[in-house]
Amino acid sequence: MTDIPVAAAETAAVTTAKPSARRIAPFVPLPLTAARAVTLIGVVATIAATFMSWTYTTDFPGDLTVTGYPGGLQVLTLVSGILTGLFALGAFGLKGLRWLAPNHSHNAVLLLALGTFATTWYTVIAIAQELGGLANLDPGGFVAAVGTLVLLIGALALPIHRHPQEDPNAEYFELGRLSTVPVAVAGYKWLRELRPHHTDLPVPDPTRLPGWVQRLIITLAAAVGLEVLTYGLATGYTEIFLGFLIVVVFAIWALSASGLLRQFSGLTAAHRSFANTMGFLAALAYPFAQNDEHYANLGVNILIFGTVALGLNIVVGLTGLLDLGYVAFLGVGAYAAALVSGSPFSIWSGVQFPFWAAALTGMAASLVFGVLIGAPTLRLRGDYLAIVTLGFGEIFRIVVNSLDGVSGPKVTNGPNGISQIPDLSIFGYNLGDSHDVGSVTLGRFANYYLLMLLITVIVVLIFTRAADSRIGRSWVAIREDETAATAMGINGFRVKLIAFALGASLAGLAGTVSAHVTYNVVPSPYQFAGAAPPNSAFLLAAVVLGGMGTVSGPILGAALLYLIPEKLGFLQRYELFAFGLALVLIMRFRPEGIIPNRRRQLEFHEDETLVPGKRPLGDDTVPVSSAGA
């Protein structure tokens, strides 16, 4: 029907971004040497400030009163300041540090300076605000504030790779009605030209290094990653977690701006299995690296949440089916495992399955429900599945609530749930007891962490193997264009049902462990949206924020979505609001999620002439019936 291409508007937008037209310009006009000097002075002042006292009472958490020894948030400023200095020296061409700026851009310096500035000013303002006034600041605090400001100004004066100048005749349809208002257009244009731009700068191929160096880099990266993660998980109070988040976000952004991240992904692509092994070892080392049950508990919950998100990723990310009630499958698995766990509150309290049998039971129960839900709805296209799964999710919770012997048969004890679920015992190794491994004592949560890690690895294997196979390709084909996929011989219903059932049973598997970790199962967490994970909305957000169709994306998304409500207590009432806002912002500015799919590997293959996001005859939103017209 649509014989006329509708891409004319798109075309105009695409032509403006030519990689050849590079623009290098500072934000603050200063001679280059002056800018460099100011930057370095800022770095030195910042670092020096962290050794001073910032406030004279110990009321502010983290004890910032000690002179000569940085503590609490000062450590973050110090680390960020040192990183800024190193990257600055690298970008200025200092021998020995040049590898820090493989793309010869100053953008990373600016981003790190921004991070240093933000975290320091946040600290200073927090001190003043929490203790009641600027009077509570010691001179060190002022030095830090001024030093980071100087640093930022110096960095802003460096030559920054920027987005090319906008075409003077460009039209901005995305502004809607405002696109005819000259002031709005000028402002928008100015904002667009403000953006740094570094993604297409060439970097040397890292795989030319000797093999052992490449492996060493991957190993070190895994160790640093573990260290940073452990530090972040173990942050004890809100302020330092926020400061940590600021530093990490800007540091990662800077790594990508310097081209190091791109080189690193080239390395991991070249040594895929080695990198995977190192990642696994780092995760394995986590309970040994810190010896606190509380943080091991955090780790288990993140792994459970991440595994479920990975299962959902098969359904949403690979196959493109919107499942709004996915958490119910976690619930089905958890309840099934609880019923066969030997808990005195189970209706079969005499029955106690060994773990492998309980896990299979949980998976099978979820699988059955998955097929029951999927079979009637997956034949239809469009939004039916979303609505039915949303309904199923709620029905599950309500039914489980009602099977209490009063409103219905006694199966689940209603809102009281099934409690006193005994700890698992695997090959005589009771996960509830502490065990000494060398000099380290592994507590209950550490045991469960290790078990869950094993399950996560299995799920990752299932995900990657399924994704890269005939069946996985047909899932993606269906996501991309269901009509074309069926015309290529794919039985859409069958293939979608397999994805749906597989996703459900993986959630069921995670549910069996979760039942034992928490000792009890109750209906309340298995809802569509809530302030704390797991709930279907959070799971979906973990997949979408992290990066659909990737392995690490949903796990990272799950970790963030689990940690942020856990660590930022003050959000409490505003949490859903903040969560919604974050979702909107990410969808606007980074729709592919934190970890984009595929392109990473392809970056090294594709030549310069690539035209991003161009579809000549876009009609993938054509309604079902007009297939191929």
Place this chain on the structure above:
Amino acid sequence: MTTITKEQPTPAQAPDGGPLLQASGVIMRFGGLTAVRDVDLTVNSGEIVGLIGPNGAGKTTFFNCLTGLYVPTEGTVSYRGEILPPKPHLVTQAGVARTFQNIRLFSNMTVLENVLVGRHTRTREGLLSALIRGPRYHKAEARSRERAMEILEFIGLADKADHLSRNLPYGEQRKLEIARALASEPGLLLLDEPTAGMNPQETRATEELVFAIRDQGIAVLVIEHDMRFIFNLCDRVAVLVQGEKLVEGTSDIVQQDERVIAAYLGEPFEGAPADEGDAAVEQAEAGFGAEAEAEAGAGTRAEAGADAGIAADDAGEEQENDR
């Protein structure tokens, strides 16, 4: 061009000249609108058959009826003597593959993956074998990749196997759609306006490609507006106007038929969509070439111009972007 060694002895089953596809009495109604009226069409093996007609004549709808995307209101379609169920995947399984008028690639998959999806019906590996990854799985996967690369080689896209398909230039996207269809090892290939938006050289190359496909024993049914393309290529041409088959026969017969000329000149048929922009006429002339049949050329100009012109514009922009 390299040749593809076919796994299945498809051409042997139906001897040259025997009927491969038989559509009889196909009617497709959308509410009050009858888009296809009682059309019979036969494609014999080893043949290239053309399907032409003004915009909105029902050609694409007819294709959709053949491939099971639409369930025809009446009539049957049989392939190698067996009635095709109106399910797209079963039709492809049986050996009829198609391309789309509006390119429908899997845009976020690589070129190679697109072709591998085309191999879906010719491979068996399910979820379990993908998870276990035994030797049989590896063998089948390697075989699939080998075949897919052969096809890409044949089409001329082997060097772009790792590119995302949406980053390909327009002409290559069209080629990739054909490659993907060929990967299903069809006995009959349906092409819906394969040269829409192409420049003369690309059109010429596509012509060669269609001949090469036929030479492998795959029959081809092709919808096209470019008359020169159709009359060069086809053993037989059927003309569809307002859902009805007006004429069918060799190129000469069709070119001489007055009703065809009238239809293409835009005689006042009711609801015939002929007013799609005269500006594109010049563009289209480039596509025809000077030595095109005078009558047919004049007759088709307005219609084909509208289509090819718009598409050519688009292709032009595409090439600009690529530089």
